Amino acid sequence: MLSSKTLRLAGLALVSGLFVPAAFTVACSSDNASNPVPTVPTYAVDATTSPPDSSGPQGDDGPSTGDDATDAADAHVLIPEDAQACTLARLPATGAPASDAGCWNAADPNCRAQTNPEFLNQCAGTGVTCARFDNARLPGYDGGALPPFN
Amino acid sequence: MSRSFGRRAAVGGLGAFALLALSGQAYAVTCPSTGTSIYGAGGSSQETLIAQYAAQLANQSPPIWLVYNDTGSACVGYQDLVTPTTINSGLYWDTTAKALATCTLTANAPVTFAVMGNSPAQCPQTSSLADGYGEFLGSVQSIDFVVPITQSATQQSLSTEAAYYIWGFGAVGPNTVAPWNVPANIYTRSSSSFLTIFLGLETHLPVARIAQPYPPVGDAAVPANPTQVKTTLLTESGLNALNGTSGQESGIGFLSAEIADTYRSQIRVLAYQHTGQSCGYWPDSTKDAFDKVNVRTGQYWLWSPVHYFAAVTAGSDATKVANIADPATKSLIGWITGDVAQPAGVDVFNAEVRASTVPKCAMQAWRDGDLSAPYSYAPPASCSCKFDFATGTANKPATCHTCTADGDCSTGHCRNVGPAVGALDSDAGSPDAGAGNVGYCEVN
Numbered sequence A: 001m002l003s004s005k006t007l008r009l010a011g012l013a014l015v016s017g018l019f020v021p022a023a024f025t026v027a028c029s030s031d032n033a034s035n036p037v038p039t040v041p042t043y044a045v046d047a048t049t050s051p052p053d054s055s056g057p058q059g060d061d062g063p064s065t066g067d068d069a070t071d072a073a074d075a076h077v078l079i080p081e082d083a084q085a086c087t088l089a090r091l092p093a094t095g096a097p098a099s100d101a102g103c104w105n106a107a108d109p110n111c112r113a114q115t116n117p118e119f120l121n122q123c124a125g126t127g128v129t130c131a132r133f134d135n136a137r138l139p140g141y142d143g144g145a146l147p148p149f150n
Numbered sequence B: 001m002s003r004s005f006g007r008r009a010a011v012g013g014l015g016a017f018a019l020l021a022l023s024g025q026a027y028a029v030t031c032p033s034t035g036t037s038i039y040g041a042g043g044s045s046q047e048t049l050i051a052q053y054a055a056q057l058a059n060q061s062p063p064i065w066l067v068y069n070d071t072g073s074a075c076v077g078y079q080d081l082v083t084p085t086t087i088n089s090g091l092y093w094d095t096t097a098k099a100l101a102t103c104t105l106t107a108n109a110p111v112t113f114a115v116m117g118n119s120p121a122q123c124p125q126t127s128s129l130a131d132g133y134g135e136f137l138g139s140v141q142s143i144d145f146v147v148p149i150t151q152s153a154t155q156q157s158l159s160t161e162a163a164y165y166i167w168g169f170g171a172v173g174p175n176t177v178a179p180w181n182v183p184a185n186i187y188t189r190s191s192s193s194f195l196t197i198f199l200g201l202e203t204h205l206p207v208a209r210i211a212q213p214y215p216p217v218g219d220a221a222v223p224a225n226p227t228q229v230k231t232t233l234l235t236e237s238g239l240n241a242l243n244g245t246s247g248q249e250s251g252i253g254f255l256s257a258e259i260a261d262t263y264r265s266q267i268r269v270l271a272y273q274h275t276g277q278s279c280g281y282w283p284d285s286t287k288d289a290f291d292k293v294n295v296r297t298g299q300y301w302l303w304s305p306v307h308y309f310a311a312v313t314a315g316s317d318a319t320k321v322a323n324i325a326d327p328a329t330k331s332l333i334g335w336i337t338g339d340v341a342q343p344a345g346v347d348v349f350n351a352e353v354r355a356s357t358v359p360k361c362a363m364q365a366w367r368d369g370d371l372s373a374p375y376s377y378a379p380p381a382s383c384s385c386k387f388d389f390a391t392g393t394a395n396k397p398a399t400c401h402t403c404t405a406d407g408d409c410s411t412g413h414c415r416n417v418g419p420a421v422g423a424l425d426s427d428a429g430s431p432d433a434g435a436g437n438v439g440y441c442e443v444n
Helices: A004-023 A116-120 B003-022 B044-058 B074-082 B160-169 B194-203 B232-242 B257-262 B293-297 B327-337 B348-354 B384-391 B421-425
Strands: A042-045 A077-080 B036-042 B064-069 B086-094 B099-110 B113-116 B133-148 B157-159 B253-256 B267-269 B271-273 B303-311 B414-419 B437-441
Touching: B036 B044, B036 B074, B036 B086, B036 B099, B036 B327, B044 B064, B044 B086, B044 B099, B044 B113, B044 B133, B044 B232, B044 B253, B044 B257, B044 B327, B044 B348, B064 B099, B064 B327, B074 B113, B074 B194, B074 B303, B113 B327, B133 B194, B133 B232, B133 B257, B133 B327, B157 B160, B160 B194, B194 B253, B232 B253, B232 B257, B232 B267, B253 B257, B257 B267, B303 B327, B348 B384, B384 B421, B384 B437
Parallel strands: B036 B064, B036 B113, B157 B271
Antiparallel strands: A042 A077, B064 B086, B086 B099, B113 B303, B133 B253, B133 B267, B133 B303, B414 B437
């Protein structure tokens, strides 16, 4: 007994081969200009216990200021210095209720991430560790456009 | 019983399925005919979640059998529903073996629900949800990059740009990223897989490029991408086979957390560093945790709610669960979304957590489209504290503790009073059975 799905899958297998070459013509992304230039030295920190830069919120490509983050004893992962360049949006505001949501859902709008960089580089929650991938490992990549694949 | 016991039980179920699948369904049995059957189709990434639902429903009286066909992939399953299509076999929950197994139907049956991780607009030759069908969102799953467990611990993280290099060039030519430099040890999925679609969205690589089969197709004008195109379970078993071999350093693939977390003893999840992110984060607080903290806050980028689809009655509002045409499917999706009260023995929260997904009520960020920008989200009835207990979150907020009344909580919200979530560790399919009724102090 052949189900209608069996018959359709066979057709799909034939058709899919026709679309592969055409798909190669799609351009790759060049939206990488903001990728941070990696730093070489690494040292042990814990994303939880390391205090963020106290100079205020900054973008994802801001300069490293985390020299005070080198002494964490319970580090799990080696990460570079500028991984501490997190935004302050995640930090509990003074007087904000401590909750599951931290300050995330507090009434104070200054306490919430508003933009993608703020979401992505928010100061990590308690106990959170992170590990930086050094894009300098990628052949020929300088933080700009990615190489075309054809 | 411990949380780890529950996870091992889930592994056992999937492992049994894997054996049956690899044997070419030689031992398939006839699908159960007692009670009610609901026929679905969709991706293999959600198999663990489907298994959890199927286990609970199979233990209902009379039983409800979920028969799930994932012989295609995410978009193929969706097309099975909207074409519409019949199936003659699928996975069901074997209550004796306590595992998924393949069964054959005595007569072809129409698919009444579909499951995938992406929206229909991402599927080939599909621009939007088909007329007459509803789309309903469930718990959140993450997409994880994974390597053999024995791969050097120096590899902890992957960036968007690195993913572009690895799956765009397939370790062929000068754009190879060490140590992932052996094409045959780079695993990928089919072009209609939700995981491939999301990797394409993320890297801007065409899905056909990511899903290039091995051996190369021989297009002289285009460098070949001779990676391994495998299903989720074969991706996992392929990476596991590299453990302890010379190929362990070069193995890499991507899986849903439902699958990746099930096999943590064999594969290791990498942290992920989205473009513009200054550090890579695991879906969980650490590489060894299961708390999905970074998914819940939006700091881990690669996540999506599970999408469920079903036909609605002609001319009705397709956004309402109440309008789903098939009564049994309406109940199933209604239990998942919370629009229909769960019967005794059905615990959607339990199923979702056991499957390494995050109920929406435990999320603190949300997004309205496939990998679209996240925004802060406050669930109307949070279950974050309960989720923290269920997943053994090491750093629960001080306000998160058990309770029996609102007055016990500084937040004023003692919710979900009932059996303790320690019952999550019971065998899949059995109802909660805690030592006593407790609630959890939630933020709202």
